Amino acid sequence: MSTRELFTFRNSYFSVAVGLAAGLFVLTAVAGFVVLPRLQPELKYADLWDAFCSAAGLPRRSVSSGEIPKSAHRSSEAVLTSMTLAHPSQESIGRGATLAQRCAICHGPTGISRADSPNLAGQYAAVIYKELLDFRSGARTNAVMSPFAANLSDREITDVAAYYSYLPRLPAFHPVEQHPKPRVVIYGAPMRGIAPCGSCHGSLDNKTGSPWLEGQSEAYLKAQLQAFASGQRTNDISQQMRNVARGLTPQEIDEAAAYYASQPPEIIKATD
Amino acid sequence: MLVNRKLILAHFWFAFAVFGLALCLGAWQMFVRSPLYTWISNPEWYYRSLTAHGTVMGYVFPTLVAMGFGYAITESALQQRLVGVRWAWAGFWLIVIGAIMAMVPVALGRASVLYTFYPPLIGSPFYYIGVVLVVVGSWIWVALMSVNLRVWRRAHPGEPVPLAMFANVAGSYLWAWTAVGAALELLLQIIPVALGLKTTIDAGLARVFFSWTLHAIVYFWLIPSYIAYYVIVPRAIGGRLYSDTMARLAFILFLVVAMPIGIHHTFADPEVGAGFKFIHSAFTALVAVPTLLTVFTICASVEIAARLRGGRGALGWIRALPWQNPIMLAVAFSFVMLGFGGAGGLINMSYQLDTTIHNTQWITGHFHLIFGGAIVIMYFAIAYDLWPHLTGRALPNLALVRTQLWLWFIGMIVTTFPWHWVGILGMPRRMAYYDYSNPAIAPEALSVSLSAVGALILLASGLLFLFILIRSHAQGATEAGAYRFSMPVHPVRSVPLALNSFAIWVALMIGLTVTNYGYPILTLATRHDTSVPAVYVGAH
Ligand code: HEM
Ligand SMILES: [Cu+2]
Numbered sequence: 001m002s003t004r005e006l007f008t009f010r011n012s013y014f015s016v017a018v019g020l021a022a023g024l025f026v027l028t029a030v031a032g033f034v035v036l037p038r039l040q041p042e043l044k045y046a047d048l049w050d051a052f053c054s055a056a057g058l059p060r061r062s063v064s065s066g067e068i069p070k071s072a073h074r075s076s077e078a079v080l081t082s083m084t085l086a087h088p089s090q091e092s093i094g095r096g097a098t099l100a101q102r103c104a105i106c107h108g109p110t111g112i113s114r115a116d117s118p119n120l121a122g123q124y125a126a127v128i129y130k131e132l133l134d135f136r137s138g139a140r141t142n143a144v145m146s147p148f149a150a151n152l153s154d155r156e157i158t159d160v161a162a163y164y165s166y167l168p169r170l171p172a173f174h175p176v177e178q179h180p181k182p183r184v185v186i187y188g189a190p191m192r193g194i195a196p197c198g199s200c201h202g203s204l205d206n207k208t209g210s211p212w213l214e215g216q217s218e219a220y221l222k223a224q225l226q227a228f229a230s231g232q233r234t235n236d237i238s239q240q241m242r243n244v245a246r247g248l249t250p251q252e253i254d255e256a257a258a259y260y261a262s263q264p265p266e267i268i269k270a271t272d
Numbered sequence: 273m274l275v276n277r278k279l280i281l282a283h284f285w286f287a288f289a290v291f292g293l294a295l296c297l298g299a300w301q302m303f304v305r306s307p308l309y310t311w312i313s314n315p316e317w318y319y320r321s322l323t324a325h326g327t328v329m330g331y332v333f334p335t336l337v338a339m340g341f342g343y344a345i346t347e348s349a350l351q352q353r354l355v356g357v358r359w360a361w362a363g364f365w366l367i368v369i370g371a372i373m374a375m376v377p378v379a380l381g382r383a384s385v386l387y388t389f390y391p392p393l394i395g396s397p398f399y400y401i402g403v404v405l406v407v408v409g410s411w412i413w414v415a416l417m418s419v420n421l422r423v424w425r426r427a428h429p430g431e432p433v434p435l436a437m438f439a440n441v442a443g444s445y446l447w448a449w450t451a452v453g454a455a456l457e458l459l460l461q462i463i464p465v466a467l468g469l470k471t472t473i474d475a476g477l478a479r480v481f482f483s484w485t486l487h488a489i490v491y492f493w494l495i496p497s498y499i500a501y502y503v504i505v506p507r508a509i510g511g512r513l514y515s516d517t518m519a520r521l522a523f524i525l526f527l528v529v530a531m532p533i534g535i536h537h538t539f540a541d542p543e544v545g546a547g548f549k550f551i552h553s554a555f556t557a558l559v560a561v562p563t564l565l566t567v568f569t570i571c572a573s574v575e576i577a578a579r580l581r582g583g584r585g586a587l588g589w590i591r592a593l594p595w596q597n598p599i600m601l602a603v604a605f606s607f608v609m610l611g612f613g614g615a616g617g618l619i620n621m622s623y624q625l626d627t628t629i630h631n632t633q634w635i636t637g638h639f640h641l642i643f644g645g646a647i648v649i650m651y652f653a654i655a656y657d658l659w660p661h662l663t664g665r666a667l668p669n670l671a672l673v674r675t676q677l678w679l680w681f682i683g684m685i686v687t688t689f690p691w692h693w694v695g696i697l698g699m700p701r702r703m704a705y706y707d708y709s710n711p712a713i714a715p716e717a718l719s720v721s722l723s724a725v726g727a728l729i730l731l732a733s734g735l736l737f738l739f740i741l742i743r744s745h746a747q748g749a750t751e752a753g754a755y756r757f758s759m760p761v762h763p764v765r766s767v768p769l770a771l772n773s774f775a776i777w778v779a780l781m782i783g784l785t786v787t788n789y790g791y792p793i794l795t796l797a798t799r800h801d802t803s804v805p806a807v808y809v810g811a812h
Contacts, residue, residue, distance in 0.1 A: 017780060021528070056547055056795075190706060207807075
């Protein structure tokens with residue numbers, strides 16, 4: 001086989017094929033990059049070049065490039081990945097243990113609260129880290145808790161998160177008789193866009209930043225769900241939890257809170 | 273002359289064994305998300321199963337069928353022993369090892385990422401490395417097809433390459449090039465993140481790479497079936513192939529136009545510009561051409577067979593066809609499913625109409641009809657046609673074979689027609705659970721139940737298929753004669769060089785990939801602000 005015989009415009013197969021391919025490419029490119037953008041005046045391109053860049057996929061400045069509207073509340077500035085604090089060092093845990101003495105009056109000497117403050121022992125490190133950053137920045141506020149986060153340094157936050165996540169989840173103070181699993185917890189509510197709670201919160205799968213809920217106090221869980229639903233608590237990134245809570249009925253909130261509070265905390269974490 | 277029968281049988285048997293397993297998973301999925309079952313309580317199980325089903329049905333099964341059939345074609349069409357048998361076995365074992373390596377983490381729930389990988393979701397590295405091994409194994413086959421053709425050419429200078437081999441090599445080249453997209457995605461983007469060397473990934477770029485593979489892989493699945501239309505069907509029903517040239521043109525067109533259109537899989541993605549989406553959409557319209565050519569040529573060939581058997585009249589000849597012949601039945605069913613599937617495909621390929629069915633169950637209904645229906649039923653036909661030549665034993669019972677084909681056809685229609693319908697009603701795909709008690713989705717309940725019934729019929733048919741193949745090994749030995757392909761109406765004496773070689777067409781395939789993909793890939797690859805943190809699935 002000779003390449004010279006094939007790749008020459010004297011070979012009609014070659015010339016027709018290349019001609020058709022090139023012709024079609026040019027034709028569709030002109031249509032896609034020049035003609036069609038012009039037929040859509042609502043897209044408001046500044047000029048031909050602007051339209052061309054947009055059709056090519058270059059990001060463009062939005063037409064109304066005004067100020068980003070200020071929102072009424074602070075959003076969380078924490079950045080989490082599934083690797084955040086995945087492998088803390090022994091020293092970090094040790095420093096955290098010292099710091100945690102300040103927290104023991106409310107969160108319990110072993111990280112298990114005797115009041116309605118949340119349990120911290122065995123909580124995911126990324127969660128403790130994020131919540132403390134949010135209390136410090138003001139993205140999450142609580143009259144009792146906020147002052148204790150206000151003066152923590154970045155390293156102290158990392159250390160205390162490493163320490164509490166290292167502690168075992170001891171039986172909580174709240175166990176009552178076992179509740180049946182509420183529908184919303186196991187099925188979610190697909191038509192309201194609510195995934196099963198456990199698909200984020202750990203019993204099925206843990207999505208980074210979603211706290212471990214089993215064994216927390218019922219009053220605390222209920223208060224948090226109501227705060228998300230009413231928009232009082234707004235530190236969840238991209239409204240992950242507000243979107244869920246807003247769709248819940250008051251009865252579902254009660255059921256979910258009672259259910260999680262009654263669960264033994266020693267269920268294996270999905271990611272363990 | 274089929275010499276390396278063990279090699280070919282190994283490919284087919286491993287293909288059909290994993291097909292049987294994945295079929296059970298498919299039927300299970302259909303059942304548990306239908307109103308006939310309450311709910312498995314854990315979506316993880318559904319996605320685990322779906323990942324296994326998609327990976328096997330999309331990557332492992334069709335690749336092995338194409339390879340086994342390719343080796344059979346090489347030996348019987350070229351009338352020469354396969355060159356590189358050891359390499360062929362190496363490719364086979366790579367695929368076996370790769371498939372197992374990929375399926376173990378999936379079974380353990382460490383890689384429920386679905387067969388399209390879905391970055392930034394990241395699963396166990398073993399899953400991706402397993403898939404890469406499968407692809408590498410198949411690349412060995414591509415190289416062998418090319419080498420064997422070259423050996424033959426040296427011995428037969430200037431002679432026309434037999435059609436079956438021409439089409440087979442075209443398919444292998446298409447696969448070699450189209451697999452590059454997913455390979456780049458896996459090697460450059462996903463595997464480094466899965467191994468923990470990086471923690472962020474450019475999901476948009478990954479989707480563009482995957483679309484490079486996703487369209488043409490469909491044609492790679494389909495080419496064995498198209499080869500069977502052209503070179504098995506006319507011979508099996510006692511007719512002649514209407515036009516050898518038309519057949520060559522069809523495969524050449526697949527080679528050239530299957531590649532530069534993949535961005536139609538990213539119509540809803542923001543990272544690709546509308547101009548490129550339009551170009552790909554317009555090029556997509558072209559892929560109907562080789563299929564229309566094929567439908568025309570095969571109908572004409574079938575008519576020739578009917579007239580040779582004494583068929584008369586404008587349509588009366590249809591009655592004269594050998595309907596007792598399983599291959600006749602298979603091709604008829606295949607064309608009906610291709611017709612309906614093709615009509616649905618017209619909707620998917622249009623940038624505007626696609627928005628109404630994007631990500632709905634319509635899509636899954638569509639590709640099961642085309643791929644699981646029109647294409648896979650021809651895989652069955654290929655197996656039935658080849659089996660006596662591979663085993664040296666006749667098939668046990670043709671009535672059983674016909675029952676199997678009928679069941680597959682009926683099962684596929686019962687499964688996929690309601691499946692399309694619920695898609696139009698807006699039911700999303702890839703969801704583990706639907707709350708049918710909700711008024712908004714209650715109207716879908718009946719249709720989904722029907723699909724589940726169809727799934728059971730399909731399962732029965734698939735198991736019957738395996739049963740027939742197993743039983744045939746226990747039949748008494750017969751001499752099946754030489755394995756032959758159909759003869760064209762006009763004997764092929766000479767073929768223009770362009771239609772007897774691949775250089776122009778491979779060059780065009782690569783050239784059009786560069787024009788249609790080069791800019792979107794380059795801009796995404798050189799930007800630094802497009803990566804997002806990886807989301808690990810139970811990976812540590
Ligand atoms: C008993 C017959 C079959 C049934 C009941 C079945 C059922 C299913 C179901 C329910 C899905 C998931 C749809 C979703 O959740 O969106 C699926 C996906 C899929 N099936 Fe099948 N299937 C069958 C046979 C086949 C065959 C024969 C093939 C191809 C050879 C195939 C290839 C695929 C592929 C590639 C996917 C996509 C997976 C994904 O979305 O990630 N299936 N199938
Ligand atoms: Cu496609």
